[in-house]
Structures are given as structure tokens and as C-alpha cells.
Amino acid sequence: MKKILYVAAECMPFAATGGLGDVIGSLPAALKGIYGKAADIRVALPLYRAVDTSFREVLSKEAAFTVRLSWRNQSCSVWSLRREGILYYFIDNGYYFDRQDIYGYPDDGERFAFFSMAVLDMLEHVDFWPDILHAHDWQGALAVLYRFLLYGRRAEYDGIKTIFTIHNIEYQGRFSLPMLEDVFALSPIHTDLLGWKEEINLMQGAMILADQITTVSPTYAAEILTPAFGHGLDQILREHTAKLSGILNGIDYVYYDPADSAVSLSYTKETIYRKRENKLALQNSLGLPTSENVPLFSVISRLVGHKGCDLLCAAARRLLAEQDAQLIILGTGEAQYEACFRELEKSFPEKMRALILYDRDLSKKIYAASDFFIMPSISEPCGLSQMIACRYGAIPIVRETGGLADSIKNFQTENGRIQGCGLVFQNDHADALYEKIAEALDIYRNTTLYRQMAIQSMEQDFSWNASAGIYAALYQRLCSPQKG
Numbered sequence: 451m452k453k454i455l456y457v458a459a460e461c462m463p464f465a466a467t468g469g470l471g472d473v474i475g476s477l478p479a480a481l482k483g484i485y486g487k488a489a490d491i492r493v494a495l496p497l498y499r500a501v502d503t504s505f506r507e508v509l510s511k512e513a514a515f516t517v518r519l520s521w522r523n524q525s526c527s528v529w530s531l532r533r534e535g536i537l538y539y540f541i542d543n544g545y546y547f548d549r550q551d552i553y554g555y556p557d558d559g560e561r562f563a564f565f566s567m568a569v570l571d572m573l574e575h576v577d578f579w580p581d582i583l584h585a586h587d588w589q590g591a592l593a594v595l596y597r598f599l600l601y602g603r604r605a606e607y608d609g610i611k612t613i614f615t616i617h618n619i620e621y622q623g624r625f626s627l628p629m630l631e632d633v634f635a636l637s638p639i640h641t642d643l644l645g646w647k648e649e650i651n652l653m654q655g656a657m658i659l660a661d662q663i664t665t666v667s668p669t670y671a672a673e674i675l676t677p678a679f680g681h682g683l684d685q686i687l688r689e690h691t692a693k694l695s696g697i698l699n700g701i702d703y704v705y706y707d708p709a710d711s712a713v714s715l716s717y718t719k720e721t722i723y724r725k726r727e728n729k730l731a732l733q734n735s736l737g738l739p740t741s742e743n744v745p746l747f748s749v750i751s752r753l754v755g756h757k758g759c760d761l762l763c764a765a766a767r768r769l770l771a772e773q774d775a776q777l778i779i780l781g782t783g784e785a786q787y788e789a790c791f792r793e794l795e796k797s798f799p800e801k802m803r804a805l806i807l808y809d810r811d812l813s814k815k816i817y818a819a820s821d822f823f824i825m826p827s828i829s830e831p832c833g834l835s836q837m838i839a840c841r842y843g844a845i846p847i848v849r850e851t852g853g854l855a856d857s858i859k860n861f862q863t864e865n866g867r868i869q870g871c872g873l874v875f876q877n878d879h880a881d882a883l884y885e886k887i888a889e890a891l892d893i894y895r896n897t898t899l900y901r902q903m904a905i906q907s908m909e910q911d912f913s914w915n916a917s918a919g920i921y922a923a924l925y926q927r928l929c930s931p932q933k934g
């Protein structure tokens with residue numbers, strides 16, 4: 451029996467702010483699909499205020515204990531819920547997690563230190579000893595660190611292999627040096643392990659100690675070895691390439707399904723023409739002129755620099771000024787980009803909507819309505835939106851980087867057959883994006899060609915089918931005595 455514990459700050463459908471939540475919400479189930487009864491798969495996450503009452507009502511209490519974090523003693527309850535064969539543990543402490551948002555507090559370091567320590571303490575209380583502890587992003591980094599630095603001398607903990615997955619190397623968990631002892635409860639002898647430019651860096655420590663490091667696409671795994679993408683951690687990663695690999699994420703094909711009722715009129719690739727009803731419904735609900743013939747572009751993204759918002763602002767302005775097209779942007783982020791898109795909506799009220807919010811239900815309606823989906827990221831560890839766009843038959847226009855390069859190949863015709871599933875450009879310049887947008891408009895004018903390409907996008911398999919097996923092989927290698 452293989453025992454796996456995922457440790458992460460987000461997990462769909464309980465609490466999520468982005469792609470991490472999608473992955474933790476679907477990867478464990480994909481592995482369960484492979485192992486069946488031969489695996490006991492569990493997930494640990496904080497019990498945030500955001501966790502819906504419909505879930506809270508069915509939680510069972512597993513344990514209650516005190517967690518020591520340096521001089522602090524904090525109470526902790528652990529609740530659980532079983533869903534589709536996976537056991538979810540919710541780490542409960544009202545002071546840390548009963549707050550409006552999931553992140554963004556001055557004491558985030560302390561909050562996730564508590565979470566990580568509580569997860570390791572919990573193992574003893576629930577008597578679950580995983581073969582593999584698979585921790586994600588900086589919020590899970592301390593679970594790896596504590597496994598080695600505080601709990602490693604105990605036999606049950608010593609048997610646990612660890613995997614640390616980087617979903618985005620830009621967010622590293624950097625804190626001031628005094629926090630090492632005072633908050634993270636680690637001894638000054640570990641200053642070198644975590645020390646980074648007069649700070650401590652939780653991601654660095656987890657990378658060094660974890661048995662394996664993975665990231666979310668093969669191209670990103672290569673990119674983060676370079677200074678341009680490594681955000682200061684490339685040197686450390688180069689020293690650990692032997693245990694680094696990139697595994698492309700999949701998406702949840704049940705949650706993202708154009709054939710379900712989350713869209714205005716459900717469809718499949720055989721009934722792709724029904725997308726136009728979705729377009730009309732969305733235009734109508736957003737107060738845009740209703741027309742099935744005007745090409746509809748969309749962007750669903752955090753509005754931050756590395757998502758290519760500078761390129762987008764410039765190219766969008768040109769698109770709206772020069773072409774008969776519509777553009778919908780959904781997302782929140784940095785003030786300057788929110789302002790830019792709001793201003794564009796003001797200047798082009800008949801063509802553009804800037805929806806500055808995070809709304810998963812609305813996002814599905816937008817994917818279903820769109821003819822093209824724009825994702826001009828400067829860097830992109832994996833990216834799920836381009837895959838979701840394909841699933842909904844919205845042709846992705848992407849920059850060739852990270853997981854975008856691994857998932858979307860540029861359309862081309864070979865022996866009369868269309869290959870690829872999107873439009874791909876290289877330069878991180880607004881003109882390069884605009885050129886692809888212009889190409890998209892040409893394609894759109896040729897209805898038959900456009901339809902063929904949209905169907906081709908829908909035919910891609912971005913489910914976990916391919917990648918779950920790669921994780922299973924990695925788990926296998928880690929657990930086998932020779933360690934492959």
C-alpha cells in the first residue's frame with residue numbers, strides 16, 4: 451500500500467486563488483485513479499474561513515493538540531472529510547486562518563510555519579505515516595524542512611521521503627533573519643541552509659533538503675536553471691539538477707467541461723457551433739453589442755507583470771483602435787494594470803470589458819464564449835488557462851515560454867492536415883503579440899479554417915492522463931530501496 455500526503459496552501463474545491471488550487475484539487479485524484487485501492491492518498495490544508503459551510507458541516511474531528519512554534523503555544527484541531535477516495539485534513543486554528551483572505555498578511559510566514567508544524571505533529575495523532583510527503587510552494591516548504599531538521603531522528607518520520615514542487619519560483623517565502631529562531635523555531639546552525647542575501651529563504655531550504663524537486667513543466671525546469679528565470683535560486687538549483695524534473699500539469703476534465711451546465715448552452719466538439727449562443731449570451735449579459743460575427747478575444751489571468759500585462763495593454767489598445775473585435779479581461783492584480791484595462795474599457799465601451807474580479811463560474815462562461823484566448827506570459831511555470839481554453843474551443847494565443855511552450859504548438863499544415871493547437875509567438879514585445887492577433891483575425895475570416903482549428907484545439911488531451919503516470923513513476927523510484 452502506497453501512502454502519500456500532499457501538503458499545500460490551496461486545494462479546490464475548498465480554497466483557491468489560482469492554479470495551485472486546481473492542481474492540488476485534481477492531481478491526488480489522478481494518482482488515486484492509477485493506484486486504486488493500492489494507495490492511501492491524503493491532502494492537508496488549512497481550514498480557512500473560505501471553506502464553504504457545506505463542507506464544514508460534514509467534517510469529522512480527528513485530533514486536537516498544542517503546536518509549539520518557538521516560544522508560542524498554539525492550539526490546533528484537525529478535521530477531515532473523505533471525497534472521491536481521498537482523505538482531506540483541515541488544520542484548524544482560528545487566530546491564523548479564520549481571516550478574510552487566504553494570503554497577504556504580515557504574519558504569513560508564521561501562519562504557514564504553524565501549518566507545517568501542525569501537519570507533522572498531526573501524523574502522530576492520526577497515526578498515518580506516509581511513504582511520501584509531497585509539499586508545494588513556499589507555504590509547504592517548512593513541512594520538508596521540519597521533516598529533516600526537527601523530526602528526522604524519530605524512526606517513523608525518518609522513513610518519509612519528500613518531494614518539493616515549485617509552482618512559481620518568483621514566490622519564495624523570504625523573511626528576515628531573526629525569524630529563523632523566533633518564528634520558524636529553527637536553530638542558528640541552519641542559517642547557511644536557509645540564508646540568502648541577509649534573509650532567510652524557505653524555498654531554498656526545501657530545495658536543498660527534499661529528496662526530489664519538481665516543477666510544473668519540462669521547459670520551466672530548464673529555464674529556472676538560468677539567472678533570467680531563477681530569481682536568485684538558479685545557482686542552488688544547478689547544484690541539484692540530479693533531483694530536479696519538470697512534469698506538465700493536467701486539468702480537471704470533469705470540472706472544466708463545455709458539455710456541462712456551467713455554460714449558457716453546453717456543447718462538444720461535434721456541436722462546436724453552439725459556442726455562438728454562448729457568445730451572444732455573454733455579450734448580452736455584459737452589455738456589449740451582440741453579434742456572432744465579431745471575433746471575441748479574452749484574457750483570464752492575474753494582472754501582474756510576469757503574465758505579460760505590459761504587452762497586453764499595448765496590443766489591446768491597438769486591437770481595439772484598429773479592428774472590429776471585442777475583448778474581455780477577467781482578473782485582479784497590480785493597480786497599474788487594473789487601471790490600464792479600466793481605461794481601455796472607458797475608451798472603447800462598445801468593444802471591451804474589464805472585469806476586475808476573480809470569479810470561477812464567470813470564467814467558464816468566458817472560455818465558452820471566446821473565439822481566441824490570449825496569454826502572453828513573460829514567464830509561465832505551467833499555465834492552466836491555455837489548456838482550459840483549448841478544452842472550450844477558444845484558440846489560445848501564447849508566448850513560447852515554460853508550460854506554454856510545452857502545451858501549445860503553433861498551427862501549421864502538413865500534407866493537408868492541420869497540426870498544432872494555437873498561435874505561438876516568441877518575442878516579449880507587444881508587436882509580436884499584435885502580429886499573432888492579426889493572424890488570428892485572418893484565420894477568423896475563413897470560417898471553415900477557424901472551425902477546423904478550434905476543433906483541433908478541443909481534441910488535445912490536457913487531462914492528467916499523461917502526467918499522473920510520470921508522478922507515479924517518480925513515487926515508485928523514491929520508494930524503491932535502490933532509489934533508481
Ligand code: GLC
Binds near residue numbers: 831833834
Ligand atoms: C502557478 C504558476 C502557473 C501554474 C500553476 C499550477 O500559479 O504560475 O503557471 O500553472 O502554479 O502549477
